[in-house]
Amino acid sequence: MAGRSEISDQKPDTLTMFALHFLGGSAREWQPLVDRLAGRVDVIPIDLPGFGDAADLSGYTVDAMAAYVAGRIREHAPGRWILAGHSMGAKVACAISRMSEDGDAGLAGLSHLILVAGSPPGPEPMDDAKRQEMLGWFRGSEAENRADAVRYIKANVGDALPDPLQDGAIADVLRTRHAAWLAWLENGSREDWSARIGRLDTPALILAGETDEGLGADAQTTMMVPHFRTVQMTVLPKAGHLLPLECPDAVADCILDVLASQSHGEPSLDAEYRALIQSPRVNERTRQVLRDRLETVAPHPDVLDAPAMALLRLVVERLVPQQGERQIDLAARMVDAMATASGDGWRFADLPADAEALRRGLQILDHAACSLDRGGFAALSPKQRDTLLGDIANGRSGTTGPETSLSPQQMKRWFEDLCAAATQMYVAHPATQDRLGYSGIANRGDGAGPAGFVHVGLGEREPWEPLSKAKTQP
Known part of the structure; x- marks a missing residue:
């Protein structure tokens, strides 16, 4: 970190x-x-x-x-x-x-x-x-x-x-x-x-x-x-x-x-949500996990070199669009989880180990993009990027033959893994939870700390629960 x-x-x-x-x-x-x-x-x-x-x-x-x-x-x-x-x-x-x-x-x-x-x-x-x-x-x-x-x-x-x-x-x-x-x-x-x-x-x-x-x-x-x-x-x-x-x-x-x-740094927390994390309603273990998730992560060139890392960021932008200047570096967090073995350890049986699968999939993706534009995925328009990713998601893109290849079916599974990992990193970040007004972190403090939730009926909320800051799309 x-x-x-x-x-x-x-x-x-x-x-x-x-x-x-x-x-x-x-x-x-x-x-x-x-x-x-x-x-x-x-x-x-x-x-x-x-x-x-x-x-x-x-x-x-x-x-x-x-x-x-x-x-x-x-x-x-x-x-x-x-x-x-x-x-x-x-x-x-x-x-x-x-x-x-x-x-x-x-x-x-x-x-x-x-x-x-x-x-x-x-x-x-x-x-x-x-x-x-x-x-x-x-x-x-x-x-x-x-x-x-x-x-x-x-x-x-x-x-x-x-x-x-x-x-x-x-x-x-x-x-x-x-x-x-x-x-x-x-x-x-x-x-x-x-x-x-x-x-x-x-x-x-x-x-x-x-x-x-x-x-x-x-x-x-x-x-x-x-x-x-x-x-x-x-x-x-x-x-x-x-x-x-x-x-x-x-x-x-x-x-x-x-x-x-592009991000000018990852998002910070509003004072209200920061205070909730620090409150006795949150146990120390949960508090430390949230603090860790707020830390920026160092690059891991042993997992992805700079061009591949840049490509992954462009892909993740299409999978989990974020608004505003400050955005969570989801790609860096995904790679960090691989480098530190802090992920869930789950993968499809017909895919290589996570890091190797990520490298292969990105190479195949960029190669497919080069057939559309000589500048590769980075040179494609947002619509072209989405079309290419849609082809992968539907099992219509992949290569066969060389050892570094992945079949269209493997690329489909690779894409499912990528979507799941990006979404998981986004939802788990405290800034997202702050934006959504997620109060599940305050289930109970340590020792004699306050109990978690008392009002659990439909439409009921505790007076200390944060409100959602997310704007509903029309």
Whole structure:
């Protein structure tokens, strides 16, 4: 178990999003997002050293750029904030997230990372011939340099940009300090931060363009996704590498969706229900069990690695939808029960042991999703996810042959197990019991404590029983 969950019920401060640009870009690339998120997210784009209005600043390593951006963030002293990084900026964003999680002063409150066609923590996958070509750009006449900039921008989009956006992007490339351009291609893109970044707890939204050959879905899945405990990836159709300029509406929608759906911590208890748990009407053994269930759980990479864990969370979201910012991490609790052997020990006889069955089932599920979309289950729409899960529930999806396979009938049983485990974890959590006004925990205290229930007739309730806070759906 990790530390006990003690989450404030105060309304969070206005959400601020700091945004970092791509190689050759500037803060101006985020203006379409500034406009579309206005009133909901306060977007503050930042020019990295050597680019845009910061072209005269030095410090082109990932470490130096991260330190510079961290200083800018501290100047704003945000409450709850998110950090967006595009391409080169995504690698810098990962470094800042690590600083925040390590407790660096002035960086508390980071709630999400938005990584857009991101350069990964490890060396960026780039063809050597392409790297050498780009290193040779911007060394000629003004006309030749402009031709290089036009070639660069046009090669990185799916469909052509509107003229104002294309002209602005080309102008940004041309005002880039040449030393900064060379530094990223020769060194920054090759820096290996994999071990230093490790696996981050900050929830991440990863966006990839369908036609992005260098940093598209495949690169994000293999090189970026494994660095996050909680991650969601979306592939944007017909888009290339310059997503904030190509499809700002879709990017804005993805950001708002993930902020609305992902947890900002698990839910806490209302004072009334907390007092009931502490009251002499609840025996100490029950009280301790409830306290244990309020604790957050540590990841267990020996059971599921980061990509599989992210996939499980997406599946569980469809099985047990939760409302509000704070949501119970049911997937983590299910895996923790397997790792600590604290479950009920029950399983279908024709399924492998729980952990092995979970891994196999998730692999088969994602493989089936890949036949629908190259980005796998994470790239499917909610309706597509539900359809695929429905096929599994009805015994219409599975594989046969390899040892790692599960037949459609086994996948059906696997899905039944998954639904039962997710529901059990949800109902057993004290926050759910608080929401439902469940008073069965107060059946009797220890020793001479108060008796449990006296009024047991239909419609009768004890004066100390909590009321349900759940809203009835129309």
